[in-house]
Amino acid sequence: xxxxxxxxxxxxxxxxxxxxxxxxxxxxxxxxxxxxxxxxxxxxxxxxxxxxxxxxxxxxxxxxxxxxxxxxxxxxxxxxxxxxxxxxxxxxxxxxxxxxxxxxxxxxxxxxxxxxxxxxxxxxxxxxxxxxxxxxxxxxxxxxxxxxx
Numbered sequence: 001x002x003x004x005x006x007x008x009x010x011x012x013x014x015x016x017x018x019x020x021x022x023x024x025x026x027x028x029x030x031x032x033x034x035x036x037x038x039x040x041x042x043x044x045x046x047x048x049x050x051x052x053x054x055x056x057x058x059x060x061x062x063x064x065x066x067x068x069x070x071x072x073x074x075x076x077x078x079x080x081x082x083x084x085x086x087x088x089x090x091x092x093x094x095x096x097x098x099x100x101x102x103x104x105x106x107x108x109x110x111x112x113x114x115x116x117x118x119x120x121x122x123x124x125x126x127x128x129x130x131x132x133x134x135x136x137x138x139x140x141x142x143x144x145x146x147x148x149x
Contacts, residue, residue: 044086049075054099064090097131120147 040046049071052059059067068088075081108128115121124143126136 046087047075047081050097053097060092098126122146 051067051071051074059070062070067090072085108123111123111128115123122143124136124139126139129135129139129142
């Protein structure tokens with residue numbers, strides 16, 4: 001689930017252990033307007049909150065208002081941002097981001113060893129090497145280099 005809130009927020013840093021103790025709902029918070037300038041009007045920030053997943057699958061069944069309230073409380077604990085959002089949008093993806101289980105890296109390594117015998121085949125993408133756009137780009141580039149060598 002993705003919830004975008006336009007808030008008057010300027011900074012967003014906290015130690016991982018604090019986030020784990022105090023902001024249990026959100027898997028990830030991204031200040032999209034920092035990563036992608038121009039996403040929010042001057043003086044505002046666009047915060048993208050990703051929640052749910054394996055740790056909190058019950059969030060998928062919450063009505064929009066309840067989900068927004070839960071996320072806003074979580075963001076308030078994490079950032080101290082308590083003002084009313086100027087913009088909000090909830091997007092629900094039931095299986096949007098890969099969630100690797102323990103042993104994933106070892107399974108991927110085993111698969112890659114097996115596919116070495118089947119050229120020209122390479123495994124790349126979010127299912128193998130990370131879910132972020134940079135992870136996927138690196139995965140694809142590495143696979144292309146392996147195919148070209």
